[in-house]
Amino acid sequence: MSDKNLIIINNEKISNKKNYFYCDNIDIKSIPEGLSKNFNVTLVARKSKVERTRHINLEKIKTSSNIFSFLFSVLKTFKEKNAIYLIISITPYTFFSFILLFIFRKKFFVYLRSNGYEEYKAIF
Numbered sequence: 001m002s003d004k005n006l007i008i009i010n011n012e013k014i015s016n017k018k019n020y021f022y023c024d025n026i027d028i029k030s031i032p033e034g035l036s037k038n039f040n041v042t043l044v045a046r047k048s049k050v051e052r053t054r055h056i057n058l059e060k061i062k063t064s065s066n067i068f069s070f071l072f073s074v075l076k077t078f079k080e081k082n083a084i085y086l087i088i089s090i091t092p093y094t095f096f097s098f099i100l101l102f103i104f105r106k107k108f109f110v111y112l113r114s115n116g117y118e119e120y121k122a123i124f
Contacts, residue, residue: 005083006039008032009074011091013048014056014063021061022052027113029054031088042080044073046093067093074100086111 012028014021023029023045032041036058043056047063064070074097077083085101085108087094101108 004039005042005080006035006086007042007044007074007077007080007083008035008086008088009044009094009097010088011093012045012088013050013052014043014045014061015048015050015052016063017051021056021058021063023054023056024052026054027088029056031111033057035086039084042077044070044077044097046070067096071096071100078104078106083107085109089113 008031010028012023012025014023014028016022028045032043033056035041040060041058042060042062043058044062044064047065062073064073070093083106085106087098087101087108087110089112090098090110098108098110
């Protein structure tokens with residue numbers, strides 16, 4: 001395990017069943033699991049009441065039921081030393097997280113799974 005902390009912020013809904021976490025999107029499963037080989041990964045995502053299908057093999061997952069608890073979960077990660085943040089996709093939740101990271105001068109990266117236009121075209 002590494003001493004580098006990586007916090008992944010995502011808008012994906014994740015369900016919790018007996019302290020095991022599940023998602024529908026394969027990217028949300030594969031990206032954190034792959035990066036966990038080189039970093040201490042914490043995943044911040046939204047809570048789902050609907051059961052999801054893909055098991056996420058991570059120890060630190062924080063789920064939030066609304067935008068306020070989501071942003072509070074992001075704020076609680078600020079106490080981790082030398083943390084790097086990875087924002088996956090741009091949504092209202094991740095945009096407000098971006099603003100918090102920018103205000104508090106945290107090091108972050110944004111990963112768009114498309115060219116950005118395709119994401120907004122699908123949303124609107």
